[in-house]
Amino acid sequence: MRLSKLFTKTSKTTPADETAKNAQLLIQAGFIHKEMAGVYSYLPLGLMVIENIKAIVREEMNGIGGQELIMSGLQPKELWETTGRWSDETVDVWFKSKLKSGAEVGFGWTHEEPIVETMKQYVDSYKDLPANVYQFQTKLRNELRAKSGIMRGREFVMKDMYSCSTDAQQHEAFYQATIAAYNRVFERVGLGIDTYVTFASGGAFTQFSHEFQTICDAGEDIIYINREKGIALNEEVLNDKTLADLGVGRDELEKVKSAEVGNIFNFGTQKSEQMDFAFTNEQGERQYVHLGSYGIGITRLMGVIAEKFADDKGLVWPESVAPARVYIARLGDDETVTAEADKLYTLLTANGVSVLYDDREVRPGQKFADADLFGIPHRIIISEKTVAAGTFEYKSRVSDTAEAITLDDVGKMLGLSTSQLL
């Protein structure tokens, strides 16, 4: 993308009505736009990050047999009454409205009931199971208080997956596969080392549920971790019995602030029974489906990544989710320089490398400052000096020093073959 064509602009100042680092930087860099408290729009650069995260999650979900769909945003009242969750006393985050006819509808804050209703129509036999579906959906929750920028909003993008299994064993296999897939997701977005599968209270069916917690000062959770053993537990299950079960002593645990980036649980057959979601087994008997629910907060994940890696100059994106892998800045408007910069931009783009090309008629200092603020991993400068030397000037976002490199070096760095550079 050519920056001269991008409608968003960066700002020299951070917005006064945000204190969360993620929101300050994302707004300053033009990645997001605040509509109201807890509600943000995603502008081109921000959307690219979202889409990159989604692509990784999608790959991993497909890899364990997830099938993607998109559920509706509007949900009928009657559906939620079958499980007793329409009431505002039971669920206090509902946004509700009415159709012209007077029928009441809710805006989806989760899709558990609707997905069961949908799956009921297609699952009749044990031969139809397991069936695992997921979606990327904007959830609407009327939170009493939004906070922490995009980390806790009233409107946010979530990947939610639901598993339908014949029995506890089939369910458990998928549950474990999901834990592994989630670990790969967090590894790939750069948070692997600081993200822990965390034991949390499990409800009626299992001793524990599992949260995926990323160590983050801006998070709103407190967890207890043991880095060596890779064990983490939520405050709510921190008791002698749990500690004994997990084989870890209380004095071996470190208390840290964290952000919940994922959460998975086992519903057993409770919801299936409430909603009469059943199949016929091999013996011709009717049985209730075992359900599981698995979420990853996509926009929260983006916020956590922004928070964790940012430095005093701005955002710092891991290459896997950055809006572009390479930032090319041309200095000055010399014809040869422009031609060389255009050439590199075209070459990289043609080979599938995402590039933010700063072809604006602004001074060098502004280009450097914006490159840092945007947080693009690789910065390549093309100027009269570099053209004369037949090299490019390269600097990593996380490095303080620049170096002269050749086109071959650029190719190697980006994983391009020699033939691709011709």
Added chain:
RNA sequence: CGGGGAUUGGCGCAGUUGGUAGCGCGCGCGGUUUGGGACCGCGAGGUCGAAGGUUCAAGUCCUUUAUCCCCGACCA
């Protein structure tokens, strides 16, 4: 929902004891510049979140209200 703070051009801010608004950035035009957010000149842009009140006079005082931020509570 309880407590605290805030609201003044697009953004960030200043406005002393009430006397009818100012700075920086940004923006437009002209010129000089061009390797870490350049400089000079000219110019456009607000009636001070909203409503009501006190006063000869309100951005400054009073009341109500809306919105935003923070702490807490809440978060299947």
